[in-house]
Amino acid sequence: MAMKQCPNGHFYDDEVNAACPYCxxxxxxxxxxxxxxxxxxxxxxxxYGSQTQAPxxxxxxxxxxxxxxxxxxxxxxxxxxTGGMGGYGGKTQPPSGWGTNQTGGTxxxxxxxxxxxxxxxxxxxxxxxxxxxxxxxxQDPDVGWLVCIGGPDKGRTYPLKAKGNTIGRAGSxxxxxxxxxxxxxxxxxxxxxxxxxxxxxxSFVFICGESSILYLNxxxxxxxxxxxxxxxxxxxxxxxxLLFVPLCxxxxxxxxxxxxxxxx
Amino acid sequence: xxxxxxVPRPRRLLSYWVGNMQQQGGREYQEDSFxxxxxxxxxxxxxxxxxxxxxxxxxxxxxxxxxxxxxxxCMREEFAAMDRSGDLGAQLMQAVRRTDERLxxxxxxxxxxxLVACLFFGEKLWFACVGDSFLYLSREGALVRLNAEQNQxxxxxxxxxxxxxxxxxxxxxxxxxxxxxxxxxxxxxxxxDATRRPLALQxxxxxxxxxxxxxxxxxxxxxxxxxxxxxxxxxxxxIDTRIRARALPAQDNYTALVIRCGY
Numbered sequence: 001m002a003m004k005q006c007p008n009g010h011f012y013d014d015e016v017n018a019a020c021p022y023c024x025x026x027x028x029x030x031x032x033x034x035x036x037x038x039x040x041x042x043x044x045x046x047x048y049g050s051q052t053q054a055p056x057x058x059x060x061x062x063x064x065x066x067x068x069x070x071x072x073x074x075x076x077x078x079x080x081x082t083g084g085m086g087g088y089g090g091k092t093q094p095p096s097g098w099g100t101n102q103t104g105g106t107x108x109x110x111x112x113x114x115x116x117x118x119x120x121x122x123x124x125x126x127x128x129x130x131x132x133x134x135x136x137x138x139q140d141p142d143v144g145w146l147v148c149i150g151g152p153d154k155g156r157t158y159p160l161k162a163k164g165n166t167i168g169r170a171g172s173x174x175x176x177x178x179x180x181x182x183x184x185x186x187x188x189x190x191x192x193x194x195x196x197x198x199x200x201x202x203s204f205v206f207i208c209g210e211s212s213i214l215y216l217n218x219x220x221x222x223x224x225x226x227x228x229x230x231x232x233x234x235x236x237x238x239x240x241x242l243l244f245v246p247l248c249x250x251x252x253x254x255x256x257x258x259x260x261x262x263x264x
Numbered sequence: 265x266x267x268x269x270x271v272p273r274p275r276r277l278l279s280y281w282v283g284n285m286q287q288q289g290g291r292e293y294q295e296d297s298f299x300x301x302x303x304x305x306x307x308x309x310x311x312x313x314x315x316x317x318x319x320x321x322x323x324x325x326x327x328x329x330x331x332x333x334x335x336x337x338c339m340r341e342e343f344a345a346m347d348r349s350g351d352l353g354a355q356l357m358q359a360v361r362r363t364d365e366r367l368x369x370x371x372x373x374x375x376x377x378x379l380v381a382c383l384f385f386g387e388k389l390w391f392a393c394v395g396d397s398f399l400y401l402s403r404e405g406a407l408v409r410l411n412a413e414q415n416q417x418x419x420x421x422x423x424x425x426x427x428x429x430x431x432x433x434x435x436x437x438x439x440x441x442x443x444x445x446x447x448x449x450x451x452x453x454x455x456x457d458a459t460r461r462p463l464a465l466q467x468x469x470x471x472x473x474x475x476x477x478x479x480x481x482x483x484x485x486x487x488x489x490x491x492x493x494x495x496x497x498x499x500x501x502x503i504d505t506r507i508r509a510r511a512l513p514a515q516d517n518y519t520a521l522v523i524r525c526g527y
Binding site for chain 2: 003005008009010011013022163164166191194196198200207208209210223224
């Protein structure tokens, strides 16, 4: 009988489970950084004398082999489809395909791990899932635009919505709100930056990704910078130059309309 | 004349006894994450404190598991860098905000998670919570919830109170009442439920951190009844048993962490 702590900070009974039942393969092994390394075995808790016992109802491996915990292992099927998600707060509308990516059904278990026999996943439902506030019934109007004024995509205009608008180059499995398809100097792997619209303060914020150095009006941009009308964004070593043209601001926003004049 | 100075007896410090439990319920993925840091090392607890973390990745958004795991990782790094002689409450809140911004930079708002972070240091508890996960304190037989949820329902009820309407039922009955108004990964957390001053812990106190898969299913009385057994791992097993007994078809992922304080 020994309680064991795995490197990810989970406790388990190593006589019941050969490996931590809470660590799936998708979980990264996290380096404790030396200072907070957990010692092997249980017992550091001070003067607590009681015997630690294996909890009842714990998943027991059949035949002694290490069993993957209930469906924690590699069940990452069926996530394709809705690339355009990104909405939270504000007036954002979920994409039309919202919720349909849960149709993987039993196929998405990949034949390796199974859910508990007494439970069947509900298909095609977000019922009870943790979700942020989203407003479905409103249109999703533009709150501003990015205009490409230099580089291979020169002349294109990209709408900004009331959410985090990601900037990147679309690749397999990745889709960005603002996709600079022709600029080969931009990584396909991750968004280079994002422009967020803050509906509460009716302002824009420019957030750098981790893949490239970005310039705002010729200066290296900080991780978060407020955006002013006609700010110029340049991306790393690429030729692309983007001009920020807001619609919402001190004169207009979609909630209060035009300042100093009624909108019909 | 040789007098023997009385040797001060080293004061006993509260020690912590922990347990955890996690199950997938009826969901396709496990998106809850949790961890304890320093839970078994008395010296580390004395010098750096014990950290318990729970994150419930949002199943309705992309890749909830990756976000909840990343949140824990960021919080662990923040915890390692804290100045133990400074204001830990402010540092914990800062850590949560920085973690939120890092999550936003990494996931660009496409995924999110809740977070309950409990820092035990010098027989005191600091906590910071974002979203709808639960933090309970059991003291002298009573189980009290320490945190409030940041969701649509609370937002609307707060607005109703401001208008002078004290009836909570319209807010409770509204559609999407459970949708979160604040979550980790939004890059812009407004409201957070956190301690500015620590809670002094006593012998016999027990804390339960749990995701809404536990907190929304079991009422506080039932959770409190689970604390009848001493071993936190057994407490967790009892919680698990009670949830399994419900056999809800759409049972959410459920995770519980239990920390008992004693000598």
